[in-house]
Amino acid sequence: MHFTSYLSVLSVLGTSGGVLAWAPPSYDGYRLVWSDAFPGAPGTLPNENNWNIITGNLGVNNELEVYQRDPRNLQMSGGNTLQIVPWLDGSTWSSGRIESKYTFTPQPGGRTMAEAQIRFGSNDISTKQGLWPAFWLLGDSIRHGTGWPACGELDILETINGQLTGYGTAHCTACNEPVGRGGSVPIPNQDFQRWRIVWDLTNGDWRAQTITWFMNDQQFHQLSGATIGDQGVWSTLTNKPLFFILNMAVGGNWPGYPNDRTQGGYGAMMEVGYVAHYST
Template sequence: MHFASYLPLLPVLGTSVLAWNPPSYDGYRLVWSDAFSGSSGSLPNENNWNIITGNLGVNNELEVYMRDPRNVQHSGGDTLQIVPWKDGSTWTSGRIESKFTFTPTAGGRTMAEGQIRFGGNDIGTKAGLWPAFWLLGDSIRSGTPWPACGELDIVETVNGQLRGYGTAHCTACNEPTGRGGSVSIPNQDWQRWRIVWDRTNGDWRAQTITWFMNDQQYHQLTGAQINDQGVWTALTARPQFFILNMAVGGNWPGYPNDRTQGGYGAMMEVGYVALYSS
């Protein structure tokens, strides 16, 4: 999610759901996960997540993030639902940031993955909606500005389009657009979105960050492409944290129109978030 600045922290089930647990992968061990177990309409586990509130003043977005189960809740079926709503002239939505931080493993591979689907409303009713599953460098919480902190967008979509975008943002990443790739999403149902840091090569220039949808690689970035060891270190060898959110409006998607509908048909639903290491 293109990011201009950062502000520190100052029950209804709308669709059928399925329970998801993080899968096992040969060669990897599960380090951390949240499979979003909880009663219907309850907030996400606040031992795992900071629930963000307010308008963060970034990207010319419209939404006000709320600590409200109407905007961010357990479904009761082991999923998390992040739901935008329009109340009068105000859009509200949800954003959570993990308290868990991790540093990709030196000399090994690290994998971050989430199972996600987007609401089933007609695409024509999603103008201005901007869901994202992404990572920020933890140094932003102690004053390092964006994009020097590093940002990796595991998947973003805009305006309901069936296209997923994976992007790196950094001080050598052609900002404000970043360095990214995209992939066609087969439908609005569940997909697995993943990035893998491969630090097995001792030469940072040969190390990689690779983006996948359902095991299909669709983008890769190398240290040699960044061509700056300090910047590469920010993306691959410094602590990071997870973010899940649904933005409304902003510089990239533009703004909602008269057809835009909030609610469960426009939501972002998450089956699990998981971090693995080889």
């Protein structure tokens, strides 16, 4: 897979210092269907025509954070990036989470790609115990009464505790829950990386169709219909509407909980250059 333009580089001064303005790249054989490159004045909330801003503690995974509609937790940098920032105030952790109003269904008989450009704050990894940033997809049916994991979930990128390991995972009723079916990849550093998932539905046999995870064009995980082994479940992951989620969780069953060294703020943030949906 080759891309013909990678970024619109623009040096600007954002609220956390110098940042880069990213534009979704162009890829041979794909057309850009939808994207958000997070334009906006520094300190403003993301575009609410595109995103639902989630508030409260959602009561999942034994997480600690209270999501807030507050530019301190969720803001445009002024340099065409979105910054999701955890903070500890007293004994309460706050953070940010957005869910796209936009939904898409992978293209039958073709290829579909979802991608984001993401980096992490500059704090030392030892200060990130309990932090859990993620870029992922949920089946839109969860908004209409279907429970989890029957709705389907595809985690394009998760990391925990600041560790330079990226995880990609599928969750479904045939995905060895609660662990799911996943793979991992070493992350070179805390700078921007491209995280992508590709549905290849060009084969008419559902067993031969695939979902593949990439970091910077490097494949690190793949599932096929044959691996899932259930056509109805496979259809949930490949033939039903999905929506994007970006969030920074704090604590929970997987990463564990912050310790005395954990620091919130911009040094611990998740910064997103763009989110994009492509199709052949």
